[in-house]
Every structure is written in structure tokens, then in C-alpha cells.
Amino acid sequence: xxxxxxxxxxxxxxxxxxxxxxxxxxxxxxxxxxxxxxxxxxxxxxxxxxxxxxxxxxxxxxxxxxxxxxxxxxxxxxxxxxxxxxxxxxxxxxxxxxxxxxxxxxxxxxxxxxxxxxxxxxxxxxxxxxxxxxxxxxxxxxxxxxxxxxxxxxxxxxxxxxxxxxxxxxxxxxxxxxxxxxxxxxxxxxxxxxxxxxxxxxxxxxxxxxxxxxxxxxxxxxxxxxxxxxxxxxxxxxxxxxxxxxxxxxxxxxxxxxxxxxxxxxxxxxxxxxxxxxxxxxxxxxxxxxx
Amino acid sequence: xxxxxxxxxxxxxxxxxxxxxxxxxxxxxxxxxxxxxxxxxxxxxxxxxxxxxxxxxxxxxxxxxxxxxxxxxxxxxxxxxxxxxxxxxxxxxxxxxxxxxxxxxxxxxxxxxxxxxxxxxxxxxxxxxxxxxxxxxxxxxxxxxxxxxxxxxxxxxxxxxxxxxxxxxxxxxxxxxxxxxxxxxxxxxxxxxxxxxxxxxxxxxxxxxxxxxxxxxxxxxxxxxxxxxxxxxxxxxxxxxxxxxxxxxxxxxxxxxxxxxxxxxxxxxxxxxxxxxxxxxxxxxxxxxxxxxxxxxxxxxxxxxxxxxxxxxxxxxxxxxxxxxxxxxxxxxxxxxxxxxxxxxxxxxxxxxxxxxxxxxxxxxxxxxxxxxxxxxxxxxxxxxxxxx
Numbered sequence: 001x002x003x004x005x006x007x008x009x010x011x012x013x014x015x016x017x018x019x020x021x022x023x024x025x026x027x028x029x030x031x032x033x034x035x036x037x038x039x040x041x042x043x044x045x046x047x048x049x050x051x052x053x054x055x056x057x058x059x060x061x062x063x064x065x066x067x068x069x070x071x072x073x074x075x076x077x078x079x080x081x082x083x084x085x086x087x088x089x090x091x092x093x094x095x096x097x098x099x100x101x102x103x104x105x106x107x108x109x110x111x112x113x114x115x116x117x118x119x120x121x122x123x124x125x126x127x128x129x130x131x132x133x134x135x136x137x138x139x140x141x142x143x144x145x146x147x148x149x150x151x152x153x154x155x156x157x158x159x160x161x162x163x164x165x166x167x168x169x170x171x172x173x174x175x176x177x178x179x180x181x182x183x184x185x186x187x188x189x190x191x192x193x194x195x196x197x198x199x200x201x202x203x204x205x206x207x208x209x210x211x212x213x214x215x216x217x218x219x220x221x222x223x224x225x226x227x228x229x230x231x232x233x234x235x236x237x238x239x240x241x242x243x244x245x246x247x248x249x250x251x252x253x254x255x256x257x258x259x260x261x262x263x264x265x266x267x268x269x270x271x272x273x274x275x276x277x278x279x280x281x282x283x284x285x286x287x288x289x290x291x
Numbered sequence: 292x293x294x295x296x297x298x299x300x301x302x303x304x305x306x307x308x309x310x311x312x313x314x315x316x317x318x319x320x321x322x323x324x325x326x327x328x329x330x331x332x333x334x335x336x337x338x339x340x341x342x343x344x345x346x347x348x349x350x351x352x353x354x355x356x357x358x359x360x361x362x363x364x365x366x367x368x369x370x371x372x373x374x375x376x377x378x379x380x381x382x383x384x385x386x387x388x389x390x391x392x393x394x395x396x397x398x399x400x401x402x403x404x405x406x407x408x409x410x411x412x413x414x415x416x417x418x419x420x421x422x423x424x425x426x427x428x429x430x431x432x433x434x435x436x437x438x439x440x441x442x443x444x445x446x447x448x449x450x451x452x453x454x455x456x457x458x459x460x461x462x463x464x465x466x467x468x469x470x471x472x473x474x475x476x477x478x479x480x481x482x483x484x485x486x487x488x489x490x491x492x493x494x495x496x497x498x499x500x501x502x503x504x505x506x507x508x509x510x511x512x513x514x515x516x517x518x519x520x521x522x523x524x525x526x527x528x529x530x531x532x533x534x535x536x537x538x539x540x541x542x543x544x545x546x547x548x549x550x551x552x553x554x555x556x557x558x559x560x561x562x563x564x565x566x567x568x569x570x571x572x573x574x575x576x577x578x579x580x581x582x583x584x585x586x587x588x589x590x591x592x593x594x595x596x597x598x599x600x601x602x603x604x605x606x607x608x609x610x611x612x613x614x615x616x617x618x619x620x621x622x623x624x625x626x627x628x629x630x631x632x633x634x635x636x637x638x639x640x641x642x643x644x645x646x647x648x649x650x651x652x653x654x655x656x657x658x659x660x661x662x663x664x665x666x667x668x669x670x671x672x673x674x675x676x677x678x679x680x
Contacts, residue, residue, distance in 0.1 A: 075512060101513035102405055103483055109410035110442045137582075139611065139643045156556020159610045160666065163642060180557065183410040209558055212407040236561035239568045240577070241378075241546070257407070260565075277569050278562035279667035 002129030002174040003149065003194040003201070004092055004118070005068065009133050012066040013038040014057065014073055014081045017048050020096075021072035024137050025049060028070075031134045036064030039084075057088040068092040070126070070135045078122055079104035086115045094135045095121030095185070105183035112185065119185025125155030125177030136177065138162075146171010147200055148285060151191035152207035153180050153214065157236060157278065161205060164282025170289070173201040182211070188218035196227055203230050203285050206272070210237035213257035215267055222270040230288035233267045234275040235260045292485075292509045293341040294523045297388045299507035302520075303487070306478040308471060309501040313390030315339065322364035323357040325389040333392035336363040340382040341528040343490075343506060344374030344422050350384075353392055360389060375422075385527060393501065398491030399458055400424050401468075403475045405485075406439060412479065414438040414451075414472060416458050420491030446476045460500065467500040468492075482520060483513030532595060539588040540581040543595065548573025550677050551596030551605040551635075553589075555580045555615050563608050566666060572674035575602050582615045589623025590630070597631050604636045604677035606669055610643045617641040617649035625656040633658060636676035640669035 011028070015021045016038020026049055029035050037052040037060055044055030054060040057069065069090050073081045078097040085093040086108075100122045112119055120127055126136010131145040139159055144166045152158040155177055165172055176191050178184060188206055195201045204227075208215040215235060222231065238260040257263070264274045275284040294302075297315040304310060312329050316322040326334050338350035345351050350372045352363035364387050373381035398420035406413035416436040417424060428435050438454045440446050448469060455461070455468035475487050485508035493503045514521050526534055536543035542557065546564075550572045554560035560579040567574050576599070578592060596605050607624065611617035620641070640663040641649045653660050661676070663669035 076515065099512040101483055101516075102485070102510050103412075103480060103513065106405060106410055106412060107442050142643070152558075154556060154558020154561075156554070156559030156610055157562055158558075159556075159643060160559060160562075163610075182405060182407045207558065209561055217408060234562070236558050236565060238565045239574075240561055240564070241544070277566045277667075278559070279566060279665060279670070 002132055003198050004174065004176070005127055005129050005133040005135065007032070007132040008034065009068050010034050010036045010064055010066040011068045011070055011135055012036050012057070012060045012064060014069055014071045014085070016040050016053055016072075017043060018072055022049065024072070025070065027140065028134050031140055033133050033135065036060070036066045057084045057090065061088050061090065066090070068094065068135060071095040071097060071121070073097060075099045075101065079108050082108050082119060083111055086111050086117045089116045091116065091118065093117050093119045093185070094124060094126055095119065096124055096126060096137060097121070098123045100181065102181075102183055105181065109183055120176060121179040121185060123181045123184075124179035125152070125158055127174065127176045128172075129174045130172050138175070138177070142166050143175070144171040147173050147202040149173050149191070149195035149198065149201040149204045150175040150207065151188055151195070151204070152177055153209050154207055154236065157207050160278065161207060161281050165205070165285065168282040168286045170203070170282070170285065173198060180209075188214050189221045192218060192221060192225065192227070192231070196225065196229065201229065203232065203289050205281060205285055206231065206233040206267075208233060208235040208263060210235070210240055210260050211257065215263035216257060219266040219270040219272070222272065227271070230273060230285070231271070232273045232275055232281065232285045232288055233264070234278055234281045235263045236278065292511055292514060292524055293528065294507055294509065295339045295341065295386070295525065296337065296505055297339055297386070298523050299505040300502070302482065302507070303474065303478055303502070303505060306474045306481070308474045308478070309467070309499070310505070311391040311393050311501060311503070313388055315386050315388050316364055317368070317386050319361040319365040319368065322387055322389050323361035326357045326360045329389065329391050331391045334360055335390045335392050336360055336367065337388045337390065338367045338372050338384040339386040339388055340372060340377070340384060341525070342374050342376040342382055344376045345372065347422055348372050348374040350374065363387075382528070393493060393503070394496040395491075395493045395503070396496050397459070397494040398503075399494070400490050401471070401492045402486065402488040402490070403479050404487075406437070409439060412440045412476070414440075414454060416454060418458055424490060440476065446473060460494070464494060464498060464500050471500065471502070483510045483517060484508065485510045536578075536592065536595065539591045540584040541588065541592045542577070542579040542581070543592070544577040546574050546576050548575045549601050549603040550673055551575050551599065551602040552608075553578045553580060553592060553596065553605070554608045555582070555610060555620070559608065559610060563606070563666070563670075566670045567606070567674065570670045570674050572670065572677060575599055580615065580620070584615065586619055586622040586626060589620055590627040593624050593627035594631050597627065597634065602635060604638065604673050606673040607637070607639045607641075608666060608669055609641045609649075611641060611645055611649070616645045617643060618645040618652055621649035621652040625653055625658050628658050629656070636661065636673070638663055638669050638673040638676060640664070640666060
């Protein structure tokens with residue numbers, strides 16, 4: 001079993017007819033993801049990639065029975081799109097959109113508190129259960145169905161680690177891109193809960209970076225969770241200059257989380273195996289599983 | 292996006308934030324003239340740079356005459372100020388802010404920002420303001436007060452009164468503090484701010500509560516809906532190559548070393564910089580190529596690396612997939628090399644979509660490149676190349 005998605009998950013796409021959405025949903029369909037159609041206000045009734053387009057999420061859900069949505073709309077309307085998915089009570093929303101205004105996400109976060117919807121993202125690479133379902137923009141030729149669960153704040157690093165875990169003959173159960181934004185849907189803790197509960201997942205890899213306190217919060221969670229599977233972590237940004245914004249990694253803020261070294265210390269205290277660098281994450285997991 | 296103290300104060304006055312009267316000056320004469328316009332008997336002449344820690348670096352001068360204000364401005368304008376937040380090269384002072392000095396009884400700290408751990412707007416406060424707040428927060432986190440708000444209920448007055456009381460502000464000063472918090476809250480949302488920090492929030496000898504210094508940043512992701520705030524951007528405060536890079540869909544940060552770096556993806560780029568340092572190399576930059584970058588934009592980025600005289604070797608680490616393909620990157624690199632000439636060793640690690648095509652492209656266009664199988668191999672090869680070059 002993968003987590004959150006499986007080979008039967010029916011997916012719709014909000015922003016279906018956009019350039020990025022078309023490119024990636026076409027690949028998702030080829031991969032075997034069950035795509036039911038898409039949502040583009042004003043284009044209901046049209047067809048795209050051989051599938052129906054609807055005006056609203058509610059109509060799309062009614063017609064297709066979809067339980068997951070891939071959101072590719074532009075930043076200005078991303079929060080509204082997520083809220084529409086929440087209103088339609090979609091169990092899973094995966095928001096790929098980057099550069100969503102932070103205060104919009106603060107509003108969304110409040111709605112998520114008592115919603116039936118689980119949000120992955122924004123600024124997420126997506127979620128993939130190899131061999132079964134792919135929702136997002138990750139390249140898909142080096143992944144293999146296997147037993148490592150991955151939760152990552154960085155899209156590019158995830159591809160690298162999927163590569164490494166495949167090379168180590170471990171494969172992946174599910175890889176979840178929680179995204180790089182300061183305010184987001186599910187975080188490391190929810191991913192850890194899902195992976196710890198999943199019989200198919202035998203080891204968990206957390207890919208973190210400077211900015212925020214996701215890693216410290218995960219460490220606190222693990223201290224009381226007493227995991228029965230090894231957890232490996234790598235935190236990027238040991239040598240990033242302070243007070244500088246590096247891509248989406250965000251400004252290091254004294255009130256919002258420590259340095260990469262401090263994050264590693266917190267995780268290590270919670271029993272997490274720390275990979276010494278990005279090239280040795282797969283091998284660290286191999287050692288943790290056999291050691 | 293950062294804005295200057297004088298811009299932040301002007302903006303926040305529209306939201307009723309109490310600050311001393313002040314004005315901005317670009318010449319000593321303007322500074323002197325401001326003292327007459329503002330009235331009073333003492334003024335602070337403050338360097339306007341996008342960095343804190345100015346007081347400890349003599350970037351804030353107290354003066355008691357128009358002439359003295361002019362002298363202070365003459366001294367500051369055109370100088371470079373080095374503080375704990377500017378980096379060793381410091382920042383050029385192009386403007387000063389002249390402000391009425393106030394007699395201060397107490398200095399506090401008050402800020403509003405998005406608390407990432409709970410995804411809410413939160414106030415942060417401390418009974419002690421001043422430049423060393425970061426050290427004190429690190430040493431004693433419990434001395435920092437926090438008040439979380441929610442989007443649906445906004446700032447709760449009772450909670451705000453409580454928060455103010457914990458800062459030692461009750462009675463009329465408590466009311467003033469609540470009004471200030473309400474101003475900050477309204478301004479944060481109306482402007483899509485990233486941070487509004489008042490340090491110090493001063494209680495004057497006459498019992499007034501006012502903001503003596505304000506640091507404000509704006510959410511870059513929301514500027515599209517704030518044309519009137521976009522004009523506050525001061526491009527002089529940012530390294531020109533970094534400004535230029537942004538136009539080409541590249542996130543670029545200059546570092547000090549001799550290995551040029553180009554990677555697709557911020558996390559992988561950070562990880563690559565980390566790995567290089569670990570293997571004994573010194574990165575010359577952080578460069579994250581965004582997924583929508585075109586061949587020409589990549590060529591521009593590569594030329595930026597070539598034009599840095601310190602660079603003795605270049606590493607390109609690309610994980611192709613999604614919309615950025617390895618062959619697009621190879622195309623861009625080859626174009627740059629054809630235009631500018633490749634004067635240093637180049638190590639390429641390309642994985643993922645079209646990696647074979649990337650290799651073929653570079654070889655067929657005559658670019659001398661060493662291929663690496665994985666990140667570790669790539670790092671070791673480029674570190675050796677930089678040392679040997």
C-alpha cells in the first residue's frame with residue numbers, strides 16, 4: 001500500500017488547460033494515473049487531452065467521482081482553487097503552484113483546520129506512488145516501487161534521492177513533496193504518521209532545509225512516537241549565508257528555526273540517522289536498514 | 292522585498308502608527324533644512340540602508356543644531372557602513388533620515404510576522420528592545436512573548452491588552468500599545484507584509500508610546516497586487532548581478548569562492564554548495580535555474596559564471612525532468628561557450644530526462660566537458676579542477 005494515493009485514485013486537474021498542467025497531466029496519464037478530467041471556469045463542456053473539462057470542482061467531482069485534485073492555477077488564484085477543493089470536500093489536494101502569497105496561505109490554513117481535505121503544497125513537486133499513481137511534476141523513469149517513504153521540502157533534491165534509493169535497490173513506497181513554502185498543508189509530522197502506519201514502508205527519509213522549524217517539530221514528534229522503522233534525514237543549507245534568501249528556502253529568522261546544524265542536532269537527539277551530505281542519503285538509509 | 296526605514300514609517304503613518312516627525316535627506320543641506328521644518332531642539336540623523344545594527348556602527352548620530360545635522364549627513368552620505376548585518380563589505384549610504392529626538396524612558400521590542408510553525412500571524416514582544424535582541428532571544432527564548440492571531444477573528448482586544456500588560460504597558464500606555472498593535476495588524480494585511488518590526492518601541496519620559504525604528508519587508512509573492520508598493524524597491528541595495536539574474540529566471544546569490552555553480556532547484560543547489568564545501572571546495576555562487584528557464588536564459592546564467600574573474604572551474608548539476616530538460620541546459624551552455632569562450636574546466640552531472648541528449652549536444656558543439664556519474668563524483672572532479680587550474 002502506498003500512502004494517500006493508490007492505483008485506483010481518480011484525479012482531476014484544476015487549471016487543466018494551462019501549459020504546465022497540460023504537459024504534466026499528459027505524462028501522468030501515460031504513467032497510468034487515473035485522470036477523470038479537469039476544471040477551468042468558463043471552459044466547462046470542452047474536451048482537453050480527450051477528457052471532459054468542467055466549470056467547477058463540485059461538478060467535476062459529481063461527474064467523475066474524483067477524490068484527488070492536482071492544482072496548477074496561477075499564484076493569484078491558487079488559494080481560491082484550494083478553497084474550492086475544500087468546499088467540495090475533496091480528500092486530497094496537491095498544489096503545484098509556486099509563489100503563492102503567504103497571507104493567502106494563512107487564510108487557507110485556517111480553513112484546513114476543520115476540513116475534510118488534506119493539502120499537499122503549495123510549491124510542491126507532487127506525490128508519487130511508483131507503479132501506481134503520479135500527481136505532479138516529478139520526472140518518472142528512475143523511481144521503482146519499493147519500501148522507502150520520502151517526505152521532502154525540495155523538489156529537486158527529491159528526484160536525486162529517488163535516484164539514490166532506486167540505485168540502492170530499495171525503491172520507494174510513496175514520495176511526498178510537502179513543498180518549500182513557509183505556510184503549507186501537511187508537513188513532516190503528518191508524513192511520518194502516514195509512513196509509520198504503512199506496512200509497505202520500511203524506512204523513512206526526510207529531506208529538509210534551512211528556514212522555519214519543520215525539522216525541529218518533526219524531532220519533537222519522533223521523541224514521543226518511538227518509531228519502529230529507521231528515519232534518515234538530510235538538511236540542506238549548512239553553508240548558506242545567513243540573512244539571504246536562497247530560492248524558496250526563505251530567510252533564516254531567529255524566531256523561526258535554527259541553522260542546518262541545529263536542525264540535524266535536534267533530529268539526531270530524536271534517534272534520526274543524519275546523512276552527512278546529499279550524495280550519501282541512499283547509502284545512509286541502506287546502513288540504517290541493515291545495521 | 293526590503294524597504295527603508297523612512298519608507299516604512301511613511302507607509303505605517305497612513306495606518307496611524309505613532310512615530311516622531313521626520314523626513315528623508317539626500318544632501319547635507321537637505322538634512323540641515325529638515326531640522327528647521329521639523330522643529331524641536333534635538334534630532335537623530337540616521338543612515339538609510341537595508342540592514343540593522345546601525346547604532347553600534349555610528350550610523351545614528353544625535354545632533355542639536357542645523358549645522359550639526361548637516362555635518363552628520365555629510366559624514367554619513369557617500370560612506371559605507373559596516374554592521375553585523377551588512378557583511379564585511381558594508382553598504383553605501385545614499386540617504387539619511389532626520390527625525391526629532393525623543394527622551395526615552397524605556398525601550399521595548401514589538402514585531403508582527405507569520406509564525407511558520409502554526410501558519411498564523413503572530414506578534415512577538417520583549418520588555419527589552421535594542422540591537423542585540425537576536426542574541427538575547429537565542430540565550431533566553433522564554434523572554435520572548437508571543438501572541439497568535441487567526442484570520443477569522445483578527446486581533447483580539449483582550450488578548451492584546453494582556454500582551455501589552457506583560458510588556459509592562461497598562462493604563463493609557465496599554466491603550467496606546469493596543470492601538471499600535473491594531474495599526475500593525477491592519478498594515479500587515481493591507482500591504483501583504485513579510486515582517487513589521489518595531490525596535491525600539493519607546494516609552495518616552497512624557498509617557499507616550501512610539502515607534503523609534505521600524506523595519507518592514509513585503510511579501511515578494513504578493514507584489515503583483517501592490518503596484519504602489521513595487522515602486523518602493525531600491526535596486527541600489529541589491530547586488531546588480533543578482534537583480535539582473537532575476538530577469539532571466541535565475542535565483543543567484545554571489546559567494547566568495549572559485550567554483551561556479553549552476554543547479555536546477557533551490558534544495559539541490561543548497562545541497563550542492565554544501566557538498567562542495569565538504570569536499571574541500573569553495574563555491575563562487577548559488578545559482579538555481581527555475582523550471583521555466585529557456586535556453587537563452589540559461590546561456591545568460593552561464594555567462595555570469597564565466598564573467599566572474601575568481602571562477603577557476605564550473606559545476607553544473609542538473610536533474611532533468613519536469614519541464615526543464617537536460618538538453619535545454621546543454622543547449623544554453625553550448626551557446627554561452629560559443630559566445631564567450633569557455634576559459635575554465637567544466638564538470639557536468641546531468642541526470643534524468645534527456646541526459647544522453649545533453650552529453651551529445653555538448654560534445655557535438657565542441658564544448659570541453661568532464662562528465663560525472665553522480666553528485667559525489669561531480670563534486671570531487673570540480674574541486675580537483677579548481678585546485679589544479
